[in-house]
Amino acid sequence: MSTGTLYIVPTPIGNLNDITLRALEVLRMVDIIAAEDTRHSAVLLNHFGIESKLWAVHEHNERQKIEAILAQLSAGKNIALISDAGTPLISDPGYPLVNACRAAGASVIALPGACAAITALSAAGLPTDRFVFCGFLPPKQQAREKALDALAGESGTLIFYEAPRRILETLTAVVKVFGPDRPVVIAREITKQFETYLSGSAQSVLEQVSTDANQQRGEIVLLIGGVVRDGDLIPTEALQLLKRLSEELPPKKAAKIVAEHYGLSANTLYQHLI
Template sequence: MANFGKLFIVPTPIGNLEDITLRAIRVLGEVDLIAAEDTRHSQKLLQHIDISTRLISLHDHNETQRAKQLIEKLHQGLNIALISDAGTPLISDPGYGLVNQCRANNVDVIPLPGPCAAITALSGAGLATDRFRFDGFLPAKQQAKIQALESIERETATCVFYESPRRIADTMQAVVDVLGGERKVVVAKELSKTFETFYSGTADEALEWLHADSNHQRGEFVLMVAGYKTDANEIPEEALKLLKLLMGELPPKKAAGIVAQQYGLKKNTLYQMGLAFSETKAD
């Protein structure tokens, strides 16, 4: 393993070329080979930072075969950098197959920190960041998109999606239809570029904003949806089932306390509910 080469995961700018790190420039200049999602696109960046390292393509359509070739080169001692068209590789970009194979074949993988549209957008959105989930691009087909949104209807964490300009309005309409027009959302577009824009409001308001000006639908988008707000007095079905089960074995206060701790609910509300169960059962 000591003689194997290393795979470097190198983030590249998402718009502003000044965002490339000094470490990224050094690594790209020192490795023997750069695997790029689109070699023609990446060549422009390399020319800008005066790097002539040889490029080889690695994208969704050739990754399985290319990964095998690159593993062989890594085993021969070559150091390789992986880059995508923009941002951090593997985050809604190719590279998973290669990294997975590197781990399976005892090749060191060294990820560099750097630009990522999802994190950049989230940090400036003003939505909760203590918990969030990243779902990449929503499905293009309408029914699949609706099902995906239904799956996060009661998700309490902030949800982050990427979206294309041609689908952003339809996706926002789906958010309104499935999650409700009052759900808080933030739309970020053209991050780090000249026309970077953040729009914050309800889903209804964001949909209206998108349709107000055709320019609002141009660019690459990050869509962030605020998490579902639970009512402190709203008791999930699974919590009620557990309460009923425990009521058969424990005193109401004890049963209510256990369920309250398990689901983060108010103990007194559960206690009153438990008493109601007991009265109904007695009747």
């Protein structure tokens, strides 16, 4: 007897046109769509005229739904797993279900598609050769600072999701733990009407956000440049700009400008100058 397949289907993070043709094909073909919030997903499905049956599968009932989903797959039914936006399982429900399906030998196929973390990283201007996705930081101050402290020595770019009501507290913690010169990028409302990117030192981004209430609204991706250790390679272009600016500006000012532009450590650049 043939069994069904669980499809992991990314959905748009803002602009509905970002859904893929393959995602639409799968969502129309499956027998059941397991959605994080059926009311939210119904808007997307109605927009594209998709009438597949909806099941609510979210963080509060996911483990209770696993047996029912496995039974449907065993009966040959195809099921699509979607979240409210972006790629399922990436700071969204789905891990227990996918893990259970793999353990049971069920077929699991993931589709490529929208993901806020990767979209923000590709446009942030921070190093992309190594990065660490960290999801949401703890909401309480002490736990938040402890989590950041554990990442203070990481050389890769750090990527977080953050709630708008906590972004000021988080940026304050970043300045406290990583120092005011660590390069930071705030990507807000990606693919939506008010998409913005703020970049600079941790201190300068904190000041920009604290003085502009609009930057404290919407969906936020926070990116933090990794630690730059003495002896790490400084891009040739950065060295050239540093040399030109140092001829006209004090070393600290020149280092700060280049650091903000290239996502480097101002202190490392300053030490290089002197």
